Amino acid sequence: MRDLPLSKVYQLIEPGPVVLLTTALKGRANVMTMSWHMMMDFEPPLLACIVSEANYSFAALRETGECVIAIPAVELALKVVKVGNSSGGDIDKFKTFDLTPAPADRVAAPLVVECYANLECRIIDTGFTDKYDLFVLEVLKAWIDPKQKNPRTIHHRGNGRFVVDGVTIKLKSKMR
Amino acid sequence: MRDLPLSKVYQLIEPGPVVLLTTALKGRANVMTMSWHMMMDFEPPLLACIVSEANYSFAALRETGECVIAIPAVELALKVVKVGNSSGGDIDKFKTFDLTPAPADRVAAPLVVECYANLECRIIDTGFTDKYDLFVLEVLKAWIDPKQKNPRTIHHRGNGRFVVDGVTIKLKSKMR
Numbered sequence: 001m002r003d004l005p006l007s008k009v010y011q012l013i014e015p016g017p018v019v020l021l022t023t024a025l026k027g028r029a030n031v032m033t034m035s036w037h038m039m040m041d042f043e044p045p046l047l048a049c050i051v052s053e054a055n056y057s058f059a060a061l062r063e064t065g066e067c068v069i070a071i072p073a074v075e076l077a078l079k080v081v082k083v084g085n086s087s088g089g090d091i092d093k094f095k096t097f098d099l100t101p102a103p104a105d106r107v108a109a110p111l112v113v114e115c116y117a118n119l120e121c122r123i124i125d126t127g128f129t130d131k132y133d134l135f136v137l138e139v140l141k142a143w144i145d146p147k148q149k150n151p152r153t154i155h156h157r158g159n160g161r162f163v164v165d166g167v168t169i170k171l172k173s174k175m176r
Numbered sequence: 177m178r179d180l181p182l183s184k185v186y187q188l189i190e191p192g193p194v195v196l197l198t199t200a201l202k203g204r205a206n207v208m209t210m211s212w213h214m215m216m217d218f219e220p221p222l223l224a225c226i227v228s229e230a231n232y233s234f235a236a237l238r239e240t241g242e243c244v245i246a247i248p249a250v251e252l253a254l255k256v257v258k259v260g261n262s263s264g265g266d267i268d269k270f271k272t273f274d275l276t277p278a279p280a281d282r283v284a285a286p287l288v289v290e291c292y293a294n295l296e297c298r299i300i301d302t303g304f305t306d307k308y309d310l311f312v313l314e315v316l317k318a319w320i321d322p323k324q325k326n327p328r329t330i331h332h333r334g335n336g337r338f339v340v341d342g343v344t345i346k347l348k349s350k351m352r
Contacts, residue, residue, distance in 0.1 A: 008334070014332050016191055016331055038213055038214035041308070132216050152342070156191060157344065158187035161344055161345070161346050164344070166342025169330075169340060170336055170337050170338075171257040172261075173260060174260070175257075176334065176335065
């Protein structure tokens with residue numbers, strides 16, 4: 001994996017892919033599936049996400065203030081669903097689903113080697129956490145896997161239906 | 177257009193489509209393009225979005241506390257980009273781009289007839305607005321156009337590149 005400039009992070013999150021979120025609490029790593037997230041600012045990249053207090057990851061996220069957001073391509077879809085169907089309170093999801101954790105640079109939470117992009121994040125604002133389970137994250141470092149060419153992401157439509165990226169079109173937008 | 181149960185709204189927003197946001201201030205309607213949004217809760221459906229203070233719509237949104245989020249399919253992509261490239265301070269975007277406003281039920285902001293779904297929203301929390309331009313919206317009423325079968329949405333990848341929905345896959349998820 002190689003560095004991705006922080007100015008390009010929005011291009012990964014803005015399209016709304018299903019992502020994995022990893023945490024590490026007292027040396028124990030965990031991973032969950034998430035798709036309630038959005039960009040909040042370009043650079044430094046800020047994003048918001050909702051992690052329900054019902055999720056096992058909530059305590060680790062809140063206590064450590066750190067996580068990694070890893071973006072899987074469609075080839076990982078089955079594993080992504082299995083991660084979402086289980087709890088880190090019961091099993092070691094990295095081992096059970098054969099996902100490879102790798103050390104991050106700036107946070108204790110691990111990267112997910114099989115994902116085509118990984119974003120190392122720290123929580124910068126918990127003002128909406130008690131009320132909405134919303135975390136504001138700053139991306140400290142971003143990684144991209146140059147070996148995964150044109151990764152197709154998945155987008156959750158509810159009840160296990162996922163739409164997979166189709167064709168890409170280019171239009172004359174003045175938007176960044 | 178017919179009613180969509182509020183419990184299904186997350187299935188429209190969670191996949192991360194580019195949307196239109198309409199407002200009406202003192203009888204004057206406006207529309208902007210947006211893709212920084214996410215679900216926050218299922219029912220009543222809550223969502224968050226970022227509308228920059230630099231957008232002409234910001235003042236109307238803040239002052240009226242209301243908007244409509246309209247979801248276009250790929251057939252409208254060119255108009256969606258033109259809406260994003262221009263400002264309501266200069267032109268009447270509905271007229272200029274031949275989009276049809278229709279009265280909403282619960283808010284003064286108009287529906288966009290050409291969009292396959294329309295969500296009537298009111299702002300319920302501005303606690304993060306000054307700091308992040310973030311609005312928390314409650315969806316009061318949702319509309320779906322049954323004539324638009326299998327609409328394919330678009331997702332912004334930056335600089336005018338949009339990925340169009342491809343195939344839909346079904347996996348055994350326990351997630352709602």
